[in-house]
Amino acid sequence: MWGGWLPALGRKGARYILLIDDIWSVETWENIRNWLPHVKDSKGSKVIVTSRFQAVGAACSGRDGTDRLHTVNVLSEPKSKSLFDQGVSESQSNGSEKEKVHEEIWKYCGGLPLAIVTMAGLVACKDQSKTNDHYSKLNKLFPEQVARLTLEDVTKILDYCFNDLPADLKTCSLYLSIFPKGSKISKKRLTRRWISESFVTEKQGKSAEEVAEIYFNQLIRRKIIRPVDHSSNGNVKSFKVHDMILEYIVSKSSEENFITVVGGHWMMPTPSNKVRRLSMQSSGSKDWNSTKGMNLSQVRSLTVFGSQNGRLTFHSFNNRIIQVLDLEGWKGMKDKYLNDICKMLVLKYLSLRRTEVHEIPSKIEKLQYLETLDIRETRVEVLPRAFGQLKRLRSLLGGSKNPKKALKLPLEKNKEPMKALRVLSGIEINKDSAAIASLHQLTGLKKLAIYKLNIQEGDQLFKQLLSSIEYLSSCGLQILAINDEGSDFINKLDSMSTLPRYLVGLELSGKMEKPPKWIEDLNNLYKLTLSVTVLRTDTFQLIKNLPKLFSLTFTLTAGKDDRDIVDILEENKLLTDREIIVPPGGFESLKLLRFFATLVPRLSFAVTEEDVMPALERIDMRFQAFEGIYGIETLKSLQELHLSVGNQADEVTKFLVEELKDNANRNYLDDKYATKWPKIISD
Numbered sequence: 001m002w003g004g005w006l007p008a009l010g011r012k013g014a015r016y017i018l019l020i021d022d023i024w025s026v027e028t029w030e031n032i033r034n035w036l037p038h039v040k041d042s043k044g045s046k047v048i049v050t051s052r053f054q055a056v057g058a059a060c061s062g063r064d065g066t067d068r069l070h071t072v073n074v075l076s077e078p079k080s081k082s083l084f085d086q087g088v089s090e091s092q093s094n095g096s097e098k099e100k101v102h103e104e105i106w107k108y109c110g111g112l113p114l115a116i117v118t119m120a121g122l123v124a125c126k127d128q129s130k131t132n133d134h135y136s137k138l139n140k141l142f143p144e145q146v147a148r149l150t151l152e153d154v155t156k157i158l159d160y161c162f163n164d165l166p167a168d169l170k171t172c173s174l175y176l177s178i179f180p181k182g183s184k185i186s187k188k189r190l191t192r193r194w195i196s197e198s199f200v201t202e203k204q205g206k207s208a209e210e211v212a213e214i215y216f217n218q219l220i221r222r223k224i225i226r227p228v229d230h231s232s233n234g235n236v237k238s239f240k241v242h243d244m245i246l247e248y249i250v251s252k253s254s255e256e257n258f259i260t261v262v263g264g265h266w267m268m269p270t271p272s273n274k275v276r277r278l279s280m281q282s283s284g285s286k287d288w289n290s291t292k293g294m295n296l297s298q299v300r301s302l303t304v305f306g307s308q309n310g311r312l313t314f315h316s317f318n319n320r321i322i323q324v325l326d327l328e329g330w331k332g333m334k335d336k337y338l339n340d341i342c343k344m345l346v347l348k349y350l351s352l353r354r355t356e357v358h359e360i361p362s363k364i365e366k367l368q369y370l371e372t373l374d375i376r377e378t379r380v381e382v383l384p385r386a387f388g389q390l391k392r393l394r395s396l397l398g399g400s401k402n403p404k405k406a407l408k409l410p411l412e413k414n415k416e417p418m419k420a421l422r423v424l425s426g427i428e429i430n431k432d433s434a435a436i437a438s439l440h441q442l443t444g445l446k447k448l449a450i451y452k453l454n455i456q457e458g459d460q461l462f463k464q465l466l467s468s469i470e471y472l473s474s475c476g477l478q479i480l481a482i483n484d485e486g487s488d489f490i491n492k493l494d495s496m497s498t499l500p501r502y503l504v505g506l507e508l509s510g511k512m513e514k515p516p517k518w519i520e521d522l523n524n525l526y527k528l529t530l531s532v533t534v535l536r537t538d539t540f541q542l543i544k545n546l547p548k549l550f551s552l553t554f555t556l557t558a559g560k561d562d563r564d565i566v567d568i569l570e571e572n573k574l575l576t577d578r579e580i581i582v583p584p585g586g587f588e589s590l591k592l593l594r595f596f597a598t599l600v601p602r603l604s605f606a607v608t609e610e611d612v613m614p615a616l617e618r619i620d621m622r623f624q625a626f627e628g629i630y631g632i633e634t635l636k637s638l639q640e641l642h643l644s645v646g647n648q649a650d651e652v653t654k655f656l657v658e659e660l661k662d663n664a665n666r667n668y669l670d671d672k673y674a675t676k677w678p679k680i681i682s683d
Contacts, residue, residue, distance in 0.1 A: 016045045022243065023051045026059045052151065052244075074111025081106055083113060087120025087223065108157075110149035114244055115157045121223030122161045158248045161222070171199050172215050173224055176241050177253040178279045178303050181265040184228055184238045189328070189351070191216055192372050192395060196324050196349035197301065209422070232551040232592055233505065233527035262291055264305070277301035277324075280312075291316070304330045314340040321346060328353040328374070335359060342366050353377055353397075365389035375407070376400060376426060382408040388435070392420050399426025399451045404483070406451035409435040417441030425449040425481075429465065436461055440468040447479040448472065453510075454485045457492070466492060473500030481529075484510030490531075494518070504548075509555060511564060519543055529553040532597040536572045537581045544586025555596040569601050578602065582631075584610035594620040598646075605631030618642070619678075626653040629660065633677050643682040657682055 018036075023029050029049065036047060049060045061069035075083065084106035105123065109115035137160065149157075165173060172194055179185050191212035194200040200212045219225045220236065224245060229237040241249070250266050253259045257273060264281025274295045280303065296316045301324035304312065312332060322344045327333050333355035341350065342363035350367070351374040358379045364370075365386035373390070374397045383398075387410055398407030406428030421442050429436055429450055448469070455461045466489070469480065473496070480503060484490045490508045494516040500506075503522050507529035508515070515534050519525070520542050528543065532554045543549065572580065579602040590613055595603075600623045605612045612631070617639050619632070624646035632638060641664075643657055664677045 018047045020049045023056050026055055029056055029059050080111050083116050084120045087117050088124040112149055115154055117223045118161050122164055125221050174253045174258050177250040177259045180281045180305055186238050187236050196371055234550050274298040280304045319343040324349040326351045362386040383410050385410045394420055395423040397425050409433050419444055423447045426451050428452040430454045437464055440471045443475045445472050449481040451483050453487055455487045470496045470498050474498045476502050478502055479505040481507035527551045532556040533568045535580055540582050549590050551592040553594040579604050581606055584608045584612045587613045591615055591617045596622045599625040602627040603629045605634055607631055607634055624648050626656055628656045638678040641678045641680045
């Protein structure tokens with residue numbers, strides 16, 4: 001594999017910096033080094049190699065006396081204690097004796113950050129009265145405290161923390177071994193799979209989704225996983241697993257024959273017994289044959305990673321027992337495979353996301369146990385009538401956000417309601433959507449996301465949809481998103497007689513004239529997205545007292561010739577002397593404010609003795625045309641202002657952006673004003 005690109009480094013006059021991370025053996029390094037150009041030809045270029053093994057480091061520093069070995073020092077005692085205390089801050093006590101016990105525990109970690117934060121996660125999640133138990137057990141593991149832990153010692157600490165997990169959480173953590181090293185993992189992808197594997201079930205009056213959320217947060221608190229991305233409502237969207245923790249989990253999973261990993265980074269022995277859960281992490285065609293010789297008759301979960309084409313013979317598996325089939329991003333997935341997939345009669349989880357699938361066959365009605373169907377970012381445009389027969393389906397995920405595409409519902413209404421459905425996302429509703437007549441029967445629905453809506457006010461469907469949303473809102477609908485392409489439907493939502501009191505997320509996009517007045521009474525609302533056409537001072541007045549509002553977004557993508565949008569924005573500015581003013585007071589919980597629109601009008605934060613958006617930490621703006629933002633230095637909690645300027649921005653917009661950045665830089669140079677201006681980031 002190295003021969004494909006490393007020789008290019010030796011081209012005449014080429015300079016480079018090459019980072020090769022985490023080499024495990026001297027042999028591997030020597031194979032790489034043979035392809036590198038000689039030091040005399042490097043012209044000041046650098047190769048940086050990292051390894052956890054001292055022998056590799058010695059081998060890397062042995063050529064021509066020009067290589068240097070840098071040993072990374074462990075943390076000092078003060079830094080170790082500080083890192084540990086930070087990790088257990090939620091469980092710190094006032095007693096000096098417990099502080100002393102904490103000190104003894106972090107000293108066993110040898111100054112290694114991974115060991116420190118992992119142990120801190122364990123202590124943070126345990127009853128502090130049992131801290132002495134940790135101390136005595138660690139004392140048996142390490143009779144003598146050492147300045148530097150070996151790899152074996154770190155494994156002992158990971159083993160200790162893993163064995164402390166409750167049984168359900170152990171299983172959920174072992175499941176992480178399905179994912180490749182260094183991958184960014186979707187939280188919802190993981191939790192939905194937990195549920196499909198029956199690792200998470202309803203418990204003590206909580207739904208399976210709520211229990212999965214609790215388990216996921218426990219893994220974060222215990223430092224087994226770390227958040228990477230957050231959604232606009234502040235919740236974790238994706239996460240990663242530290243390489244060394246994942247290595248431990250993969251090894252443990254292999255020992256217990258819990259998950260079998262093929263290809264990828266980990267070189268695990270071929271199982272001698274039956275494979276239960278198979279993770280194919282190969283990226284090249286060579287490794288697709290590495291399942292030869294394995295007994296695949298008992299595989300109940302199959303996951304394929306890698307974007308390259310490869311041949312996968314479903315005949316090797318027992319279709320009668322496969323419960324999870326995750327082919328997300330696999331370019332080898334073709335329509336012809338769906339005939340075999342529809343024979344997997346106990347399938348619970350099916351993800352075809354980002355594959356080349358065009359059509360879902362009517363045979364899908366045979367999958368009577370299916371709970372999750374993910375066909376986002378595929379070429380599937382319409383669902384078959386047989387879709388309505390999936391009575392256990394909990395999540396239907398379709399369409400695409402960028403570019404905006406939507407999934408059409410069946411042309412006929414369902415005879416029997418899909419009462420198990422909790423998430424219906426990415427759908428299109430138009431005059432031919434007869435299935436909308438049975439929407440009100442989905443009384444268990446928690447999320448409804450309509451990516452495209454195009455019906456006329458006089459149509460029967462218009463009344464049916466409005467009535468259905470009102471009824472579902474009274475039944476517990478929590479997230480509602482509607483992208484109205486011109487039907488004027490979102491302007492009729494104010495006529496609803498029942499308050500959608502359970503909503504925690506609301507997104508209304510289109511040519512909205514004014515937001516529904518009932519928004520001001522949504523005391524549980526956490527995330528609100530409104531069309532930029534209602535970007536007015538009175539809109540801020542309407543929503544400023546929402547107690548839990550965390551994220552507020554104004555958005556709309558208008559075409560070049562969409563003069564209606566421009567006219568509406570001009571009228572909005574005339575209401576308040578040609579600028580939008582964010583008034584003081586309220587917004588006690590708001591931390592994220594976003595403006596995603598072709599044109600963002602002049603925006604000013606009121607300068608008064610009363611605080612304006614006192615908790616606001618970040619502003620995001622994406623636009624082609626921009627008329628300026630003023631008063632941001634008065635926002636006491638604001639940390640960052642992100643500006644994304646479109647390629648077609650005019651000179652006035654570019655000038656205003658540069659002026660804003662210059663003002664921020666000048667204030668940073670003056671200590672008197674250094675704390676008043678946020679960091680400004682633009683692209």
